[in-house]
Amino acid sequence: MNRKVGFIGSGNMAKAMIGGLVESKIINPANIFVSNRTITKLVELHETYGIQIAESNVEVAKKCDIIILSITPDQYESVIDEIKEEIQEEQIIVLIAGGQSIAANEERFERQVKMAKAMPNTPVLVGEGLTALSFNAVMTEEDKQTIINLCESFGKAEVIDESLMDTASAVGGSSPAFIYMYIEALADAAVLYGMPREKAYTIASQAVLGSAKMVLETGEHPAKLKDDVCSPGGTTIQSVAALEDSGFRSAVHQAIHANMAKLGEGQ
Numbered sequence: 001m002n003r004k005v006g007f008i009g010s011g012n013m014a015k016a017m018i019g020g021l022v023e024s025k026i027i028n029p030a031n032i033f034v035s036n037r038t039i040t041k042l043v044e045l046h047e048t049y050g051i052q053i054a055e056s057n058v059e060v061a062k063k064c065d066i067i068i069l070s071i072t073p074d075q076y077e078s079v080i081d082e083i084k085e086e087i088q089e090e091q092i093i094v095l096i097a098g099g100q101s102i103a104a105n106e107e108r109f110e111r112q113v114k115m116a117k118a119m120p121n122t123p124v125l126v127g128e129g130l131t132a133l134s135f136n137a138v139m140t141e142e143d144k145q146t147i148i149n150l151c152e153s154f155g156k157a158e159v160i161d162e163s164l165m166d167t168a169s170a171v172g173g174s175s176p177a178f179i180y181m182y183i184e185a186l187a188d189a190a191v192l193y194g195m196p197r198e199k200a201y202t203i204a205s206q207a208v209l210g211s212a213k214m215v216l217e218t219g220e221h222p223a224k225l226k227d228d229v230c231s232p233g234g235t236t237i238q239s240v241a242a243l244e245d246s247g248f249r250s251a252v253h254q255a256i257h258a259n260m261a262k263l264g265e266g267q
């Protein structure tokens with residue numbers, strides 16, 4: 001890709017995206033420009049990935065074809081205020097903040113600019129990310145394909161109706177946190193039964209990875225795949241019954257309800 005890609009804000013999500021992009025080789029790191037409130041953070045990113053340090057948010061806005069707003073939602077208003085005069089017709093703004101809509105941010109620019117809403121997750125760092133995408137009306141088919149290609153370089157990209165973006169944020173953007181909790185809990189239980197911790201993480205993580213792959217690659221219903229593990233009168237069904245008794249499914253639903261409620265507040 002010959003475009004220049006900029007990140008305003010270099011926190012956890014930006015770092016994962018930068019790592020994924022550089023690793024995929026879709027872009028030369030010399031064409032990635034990054035700004036951050038705390039400049040010292042950028043030195044580490046430059047040393048690790050060879051990206052360009054931008055002295056200011058405005059420098060990113062002036063130099064880049066695609067500008068990813070990877071700041072927290074509360075910073076959107078002031079950062080857009082800072083850069084809006086610099087944005088030209090052909091540049092693309094990418095919103096990644098939970099709860100930030102295209103319409104509300106078009107208003108902040110006070111004119112129509114090319115805009116995509118993207119909801120990535122941190123596994124982009126290892127090329128296994130999921131990025132949900134929506135586009136505004138002035139994005140051309142070529143612009144859309146450019147953003148899709150960028151996101152497919154570090155995982156899967158799913159174009160969805162923007163009305164589903166909050167759901168994608170909860171179930172795709174936030175869920176890695178819940179999955180790490182699950183892996184940690186499985187591993188703690190293994191340690192309780194005497195397994196060395198590193199082995200426990202490997203076994204629990206590979207079980208999660210393999211199960212996800214089974215859902216994606218066999219096309220079978222998750223319930224059928226679960227049933228196939230439960231031998232009649234065996235051990236797994238005992239655990240499944242214990243999980244049902246403990247409200248496992250309901251706990252997951254509660255987690256998504258809490259997430260959606262926070263997104264609904266505009267964060």
Ligand SMILES: NC(=O)C1=CN([C@@H]2O[C@H](COP(=O)(O)OP(=O)(O)OC[C@H]3O[C@@H](n4cnc5c(N)ncnc54)[C@H](OP(=O)(O)O)[C@@H]3O)[C@@H](O)[C@H]2O)C=CC1
Binds near residue numbers: 035075096
């Ligand atoms: N973490 C995740 O898994 C995901 C996050 N997102 C979205 O990504 C965005 C960033 O989240 P995350 O990376 O987790 O948060 P972080 O707090 O890790 O990163 C935010 C970064 O923005 C910088 N920053 C704050 N204000 C400014 C400013 N005015 N100008 C320039 N830089 C600024 C901060 O700098 P400083 O070093 O000074 O703190 C910090 O490095 C959020 O909008 C979030 O909703 C979306 C999907 C998944």
Ligand SMILES: O=C(O)[C@@H]1CCC=N1
Binds near residue numbers: 174
């Ligand atoms: O915690 C957050 O607000 C962001 C949005 C999705 C994942 N992390």
